[in-house]
Amino acid sequence: MKRSEINEIIRDSDAFIRSFGFILPPYAYYGPDALKQHVITDSAMIRDHMLGWDITDFGQGRFDKLGLVLFTIRNGDNANVRRGKGMLYAEKLLISAENQVTPMHRHNLKTEDIINRGGATLALQLNKVAADGSVDDNAPVRVRTDGRWREMAGGDLLRLMPGESVTLETDIWHAFWGEGGRVLIGEVSNVNDDRTDNLFRDPVGRFSEIEEDEAPLHLLVSDYDEHLG
Numbered sequence: 001m002k003r004s005e006i007n008e009i010i011r012d013s014d015a016f017i018r019s020f021g022f023i024l025p026p027y028a029y030y031g032p033d034a035l036k037q038h039v040i041t042d043s044a045m046i047r048d049h050m051l052g053w054d055i056t057d058f059g060q061g062r063f064d065k066l067g068l069v070l071f072t073i074r075n076g077d078n079a080n081v082r083r084g085k086g087m088l089y090a091e092k093l094l095i096s097a098e099n100q101v102t103p104m105h106r107h108n109l110k111t112e113d114i115i116n117r118g119g120a121t122l123a124l125q126l127n128k129v130a131a132d133g134s135v136d137d138n139a140p141v142r143v144r145t146d147g148r149w150r151e152m153a154g155g156d157l158l159r160l161m162p163g164e165s166v167t168l169e170t171d172i173w174h175a176f177w178g179e180g181g182r183v184l185i186g187e188v189s190n191v192n193d194d195r196t197d198n199l200f201r202d203p204v205g206r207f208s209e210i211e212e213d214e215a216p217l218h219l220l221v222s223d224y225d226e227h228l229g
Helices: 003-018 032-041 044-048 078-083 221-228
Strands: 052-056 068-075 089-096 102-106 112-129 141-145 148-152 157-160 165-168 172-190
Touching (some): 003 052, 003 068, 032 044, 032 221, 102 112, 141 157, 157 165
Antiparallel strands (some): 102 172, 112 157, 141 165
């Protein structure tokens, strides 16, 4: 992806988020130099826990068809999990455009609630994990939606209207996209590690390769290692 494209996506995404009355935290609006200064002085958690903007085309160069906008608002770490106390949770906002697919994937550690915060319908394709860790195309799927168990055939679509949610355990493969328009999505989970805990059915990348055709408006979490040390 070109950096100019990413910059425009960030501007547009912030406007879309604000249209629902949701305001991102202050570090969402720091430029690269300001963010680096904050990390150096008193905000290393932003870097170390990968808080902030995450725009991905999954390395495929087709963002409008295969892509996702994410913003990580809060995130604990696995040291807290081992201790059994502290920040054991994470929260994100996501934006999925109409027919813009987040490809089939699952997690080994992360259980997550996926919430339609507003906009169009959120469509999710769900499958159980097979004994060898792959996608089971035939096994029935059982998930909780807003406290209620839902049972469906493997590969069927679960459609969430604004306000509805689903809990996805580690044994559920899932792909999702906006249906009928763009969707603002909330994600509440236990500690999130995007470097190691995303398992994709097909060979795609988690982060985008970026062509630096202009300066970054805001750094992405995938920029932090290079820019923030």
